[in-house]
Amino acid sequence: MSLLDNTVALITGAARGIGRAIADEFAREGANLVIFDRAFPEDFEAAAAEWRALGRTVIARQVDITDAANVEKNVEETIAECGRIDILVNNAGITRDKLLMRMADEDWDMVMTVNLKGSFLMTRAVSKAMMRQRAGKIINISSVVGVMGNAGQSNYSASKAGLIGFTKSIAKELAGRNITVNAIAPGYIETEMTAVLSEEQRAAFMGVIPLKRGGTPADVARAAAFLASKNSDYITGQVLCVDGGMIM
């Protein structure tokens, strides 16, 4: 018996990075996968083939989570195909880092639209099915900077802080239907998103991480598997920091 046996998990932005690591962990724990991403890199098919070899169903759809009509349509089609969605991981996210004085309206809007509105659109579409099922697990991938702020990331931090407020509100709304909603706040995780940071920025992070290492996507994925499983049934509205102790 594995943690997520026979469940269906929809993960956004799982074509690469943390989302792909979550898909990987979930597949090994028995979940069937539905992946919405706006772009799939060439090596994605190899990962999907490994999950299928484990006996899992894998549905990968090109969906931009900011497009409301497209989100609704693809979620409906997915439910028709799979019968249910047990787990939603709102993982897709972007950065457009700039100091406030240099931040253009589009930098602000883009980040808010993908990170916050995209998660809202996905949650609204999927929670309908979860409410009918009277069961579900929603996990929102926020960030430590949504809790503590970060110079040069006012748009991103605001979107991730917004996601925490969204998590807590939806947790209260959906608790009566046996749906738990939690956030994970990763710290410094080594992915393509953080590969663009300068050595100076990287050193600054290492200086404030008590465990003295960057996190891996697998570190985040294992926390997500816990929050997606029955082991977390009495936990809702929480923010789980996976950050090597960066914020306590």
Ligand code: NAI
């Ligand atoms: P990444 O950039 O490697 O992957 C993000 C994925 O989301 C990509 O596959 C991309 O195509 C997809 N995506 C972006 N916009 C989309 C849209 N509109 N519709 C559908 N898919 C879209 O990023 P990474 O590092 O794997 O981050 C994943 C999540 O974790 C993000 O929400 C990020 O903000 C969060 N996070 C990452 C941290 C890090 O250190 N890497 C730290 C804290 C949070």
